[in-house]
Amino acid sequence: MTAQTETPAEAQAVETRPPSTPNAKRRNWTGLWFVLPFFAAYALFLIWPTILGLYYSFTDKSITGRTPSWVGLDNWSEVFADERAWSALWNTAVFTLYSTPPLVILAIVFALLANRARKAGWFLRLAFFAPFVIPVSVVTTIWTWIYQPDGGLLNHYLELFGIQNPDTPVIWLQDENRAMWSVVITTVWWTIGFNFLLYLAALQTIPQDVYEASAIDGAGWFRQLRSITLPLLSRTTGLVITLQLIASLRIFDQMYLMTSGGPNRATEVAIHYIYISGFEGYRIGYASALSYVLFVLILLVSIVQFRLFSRKGA
Amino acid sequence: MTAVLDKPAATPAEAPARRRRFKRPSVGAVIVYVAVVLLAVLWLLPLLWALSTSLKTETEASLGQDVHWIPRDWSLDGYRAVFEQGDHLVWMVNSTVVSTIVTVLTLTLCVLAAYGFSRFDFPGKNVVFGVIIAGLMVPGEALIIPLFDIVGFLNLSNTYWGLALPQVVAPVMVFILKRFFDAVPRDYEEAAKIDGAGHLRVLWSVILPLSGPILAAVGIFTFIGSWNNFLWPLLVATDPSMMTLPVGLGVVTGGTACCTRRTWPPRSWARCRCSSCS
Numbered sequence: 001m002t003a004q005t006e007t008p009a010e011a012q013a014v015e016t017r018p019p020s021t022p023n024a025k026r027r028n029w030t031g032l033w034f035v036l037p038f039f040a041a042y043a044l045f046l047i048w049p050t051i052l053g054l055y056y057s058f059t060d061k062s063i064t065g066r067t068p069s070w071v072g073l074d075n076w077s078e079v080f081a082d083e084r085a086w087s088a089l090w091n092t093a094v095f096t097l098y099s100t101p102p103l104v105i106l107a108i109v110f111a112l113l114a115n116r117a118r119k120a121g122w123f124l125r126l127a128f129f130a131p132f133v134i135p136v137s138v139v140t141t142i143w144t145w146i147y148q149p150d151g152g153l154l155n156h157y158l159e160l161f162g163i164q165n166p167d168t169p170v171i172w173l174q175d176e177n178r179a180m181w182s183v184v185i186t187t188v189w190w191t192i193g194f195n196f197l198l199y200l201a202a203l204q205t206i207p208q209d210v211y212e213a214s215a216i217d218g219a220g221w222f223r224q225l226r227s228i229t230l231p232l233l234s235r236t237t238g239l240v241i242t243l244q245l246i247a248s249l250r251i252f253d254q255m256y257l258m259t260s261g262g263p264n265r266a267t268e269v270a271i272h273y274i275y276i277s278g279f280e281g282y283r284i285g286y287a288s289a290l291s292y293v294l295f296v297l298i299l300l301v302s303i304v305q306f307r308l309f310s311r312k313g314a
Numbered sequence: 315m316t317a318v319l320d321k322p323a324a325t326p327a328e329a330p331a332r333r334r335r336f337k338r339p340s341v342g343a344v345i346v347y348v349a350v351v352l353l354a355v356l357w358l359l360p361l362l363w364a365l366s367t368s369l370k371t372e373t374e375a376s377l378g379q380d381v382h383w384i385p386r387d388w389s390l391d392g393y394r395a396v397f398e399q400g401d402h403l404v405w406m407v408n409s410t411v412v413s414t415i416v417t418v419l420t421l422t423l424c425v426l427a428a429y430g431f432s433r434f435d436f437p438g439k440n441v442v443f444g445v446i447i448a449g450l451m452v453p454g455e456a457l458i459i460p461l462f463d464i465v466g467f468l469n470l471s472n473t474y475w476g477l478a479l480p481q482v483v484a485p486v487m488v489f490i491l492k493r494f495f496d497a498v499p500r501d502y503e504e505a506a507k508i509d510g511a512g513h514l515r516v517l518w519s520v521i522l523p524l525s526g527p528i529l530a531a532v533g534i535f536t537f538i539g540s541w542n543n544f545l546w547p548l549l550v551a552t553d554p555s556m557m558t559l560p561v562g563l564g565v566v567t568g569g570t571a572c573c574t575r576r577t578w579p580p581r582s583w584a585r586c587r588c589s590s591c592s
Contacts, residue, residue: 027435032436037427039427041483042446042449046452046485047445049460050452053456053460113350120347120354124350124354128357130358131361133538133542135541135544135560136560136564137560137563142360153363252455252545271545274455274459288459294453295453298451299451302451303451
């Protein structure tokens with residue numbers, strides 16, 4: 001109905017303006033109606049909680065439902081004096097530092113291999129991407145089983161190859177020093193598929209004749225890798241590193257399921273501590289202040305990413 | 315310099331040489347090839363181990379038995395237990411319902427919003443778009459506390475809507491779809507409008523048929539993301555009958571708190587409950 005009344009105006013507009021110039025759009029409220037449903041959900045489930053969380057961080061709000069009262073900066077000063085909060089942030093940073101390099105470097109290596117191997121390419125893509133689609137609790141169950149000190153798959157092979165004495169089995173998840181590494185290994189195995197896919201897509205956009213030209217100039221595969229492939233992948237690498245940093249800072253699921261933050265809180269990470277103070281300690285106000293500390297950290301990484309990519313231009 | 319100048323002359327000779335190299339690979343290439351395939355097999359080992367164990371009987375699979383890959387006593391009891399006992403089917407249904415709601419709503423809302431941003435000019439458009447893009451930098455995990463409160467206030471705890479709605483807000487999908495729509499030529503739409511099509515009709519009959527691959531990509535990523543989401547369902551679904559598959563497996567039957575130290579899932583998933591283990 002409205003379409004019919006609009007038709008003459010539209011037809012005229014088509015005649016008077018050059019076709020397909022974007023700035024010839026008419027300025028009216030129609031577009032807002034398309035944006036409104038999303039924006040309503042966005043306001044309710046993203047903007048509002050962001051504001052509400054900040055407000056809660058200045059109150060002693062509790063999950064028990066009594067009316068919260070304003071406590072000013074008390075939660076914030078408590079966060080900065082809380083050794084457990086610092087240790088959780090430190091563990092998050094350690095996890096990020098351990099997991100990011102292998103997740104980026106191995107992803108490049110795997111993508112280069114899968115891209116080169118012609119006949120086995122499908123198999124490599126399957127092998128490296130398959131773990132990524134498995135739900136986290138299945139991943140952690142499989143790996144918890146593999147890490148069993150007594151009769152687990154990993155220790156079995158360590159003993160078989162004589163790396164480890166069978167009488168003193170390696171303790172993986174229950175050892176303060178090894179627990180973090182164990183979760184890192186599981187995480188690398190599980191999530192590398194995503195970075196692998198990004199690199200594979202980027203590799204396929206590099207035209208083949210660049211390599212042919214350089215081969216004529218006498219460049220070997222290493223020289224090609226260093227002078228052609230890696231420089232052409234630098235944009236993807238920037239993207240992968242920042243996405244990986246943000247993802248690693250948000251670590252929670254694997255720790256919660258594999259170690260519950262233990263042993264002796266050696267793997268208790270930021271979101272886990274937020275979860276504990278909010279949902280086990282019932283201190284919504286304090287947990288909100290903690291959330292905001294993590295929020296600001298991730299925000300800083302995101303801003304670096306945005307600056308990095310807007311400078312390189314697109 | 316000379317090399318560059320030589321290039322056209324060398325190209326015809328280079329092409330057959332390359333083809334020959336693929337037909338008769340050198341010993342070094344074969345070794346690398348085998349090593350790469352072995353690496354891929356190594357990467358699949360955890361999955362193969364899970365498959366192997368799932369086909370053994372309970373006693374054969376339990377710890378303390380020697381490690382062997384081919385079951386001596388083939389058994390499908392584990393799979394039978396998954397379907398017959400416990401809440402596994404309920405969780406699977408819950409996961410499917412929640413992920414479907416999330417995917418359908420995300421696609422609908424994000425397509426509408428992206429079309430609005432791509433094809434219309436309205437007062438405050440840049441501000442609204444800027445606010446949505448800023449949302450790209452907000453980590454959902456940092457919002458769990460207030461989100462939980464909002465969902466509780468709306469009386470949506472332990473409901474499909476409470477599980478699904480907070481996952482629908484995906485600024486990145488609006489951004490991706492808008493960039494795709496921007497690249498769709500406007501000529502078709504103008505033709506459709508002359509024929510009397512309204513905006514929604516243009517979106518449905520002109521833009522969407524041209525956007526198949528990007529809609530599939532957004533849909534698949536949203537579905538997998540929601541299917542594998544752990545933290546949010548863990549908070550909202552406290553009632554075992556409302557849990558999704560990852561939460562149910564992780565919290566009720568698997569997980570460190572439970573029975574994984576004794577027997578391997580899926581067999582044990584159905585039998586062990588937190589109450590009986592802890």
